[in-house]
Amino acid sequence: MDTTEIFDKLKTLQDILVQKYDLENKIEASPKHLQSQDELLSRLKKEYIEHSAEFDAKKDEVNRLKYELQEAEASRERGEKGMDTITTHREYEALDKEIKDATDQEQRIRKDLQREEKNLAEINDRLKQDEEFIQSQEAELASGRESLSLEVGDYKAKLAELTAQEQETNTSIDQEIIFKFERIIKSKQGKGIVAVKGNVCDGCHMILPAQFANKVRSGEEIVFCPYCSRILYYQELDQDEAEYFHVEETGSLADLDTDFGEDELDEEEDEVLNDSADESGKDMMEYDE
Numbered sequence: 001m002d003t004t005e006i007f008d009k010l011k012t013l014q015d016i017l018v019q020k021y022d023l024e025n026k027i028e029a030s031p032k033h034l035q036s037q038d039e040l041l042s043r044l045k046k047e048y049i050e051h052s053a054e055f056d057a058k059k060d061e062v063n064r065l066k067y068e069l070q071e072a073e074a075s076r077e078r079g080e081k082g083m084d085t086i087t088t089h090r091e092y093e094a095l096d097k098e099i100k101d102a103t104d105q106e107q108r109i110r111k112d113l114q115r116e117e118k119n120l121a122e123i124n125d126r127l128k129q130d131e132e133f134i135q136s137q138e139a140e141l142a143s144g145r146e147s148l149s150l151e152v153g154d155y156k157a158k159l160a161e162l163t164a165q166e167q168e169t170n171t172s173i174d175q176e177i178i179f180k181f182e183r184i185i186k187s188k189q190g191k192g193i194v195a196v197k198g199n200v201c202d203g204c205h206m207i208l209p210a211q212f213a214n215k216v217r218s219g220e221e222i223v224f225c226p227y228c229s230r231i232l233y234y235q236e237l238d239q240d241e242a243e244y245f246h247v248e249e250t251g252s253l254a255d256l257d258t259d260f261g262e263d264e265l266d267e268e269e270d271e272v273l274n275d276s277a278d279e280s281g282k283d284m285m286e287y288d289e
């Protein structure tokens, strides 16, 4: 199999792998949005238990007050009945005080009871609301789980399809190349094979050494970009691109400075300095006129 054929297969494989990794990511991420719903639900349930305990305690309190009220009522009624049988003024005073105390007590308890019964009703309402909310959340979560499992099932079916296609495509290619290729696609999120146009890697846009670019051009072996590790294939430039890359290339090479010796560099700097001096001189003259 020649390299052109391998490149074509790698491009096909790339399309498959990109879709495959995308699906794998989706499968991994999909339960996460249910997780927050799940957390909300457990918090609601915990609060419901707390409110239930509060309700029970309040109910006991109300029952206690009801009992105390009965006691106070009975005590007052006993006093009132006793009034019929008293004989002395002292007895009257004692009984009168007993009745007054019982009445006060009765009123106080009645007030407390009213307040606590109101509280109890409020807690009861809240519990009912909690209950309804929990039920709706549970229903929502259940339907979320159901659609998730359908979705994941769908993803998995597509994934199996892609894996079959992948295996079909990569059989005749060196496994080491496949391994590197897969890793690049995973880490660079997309391209594992890119063109070299005018000595520039189309993946990372770095200028490749001329000799290296020639090696890519020859197409005799599979080569990886020394900068971004992507597999490279050669692609001729069209007219516009040729002009573009020509400009880019000369500009970048001058910036590299690697081929210049110290002397040449100094000369160049001097020239730049002289140029600007000339220019400012010219400006001055123009200014004088």
Ligand SMILES: [Zn+2]
Residues within 6 Å of the ligand: 201, 202, 203, 204, 205, 206, 225, 226, 227, 228, 229, 230
């Ligand atoms: Zn590159």
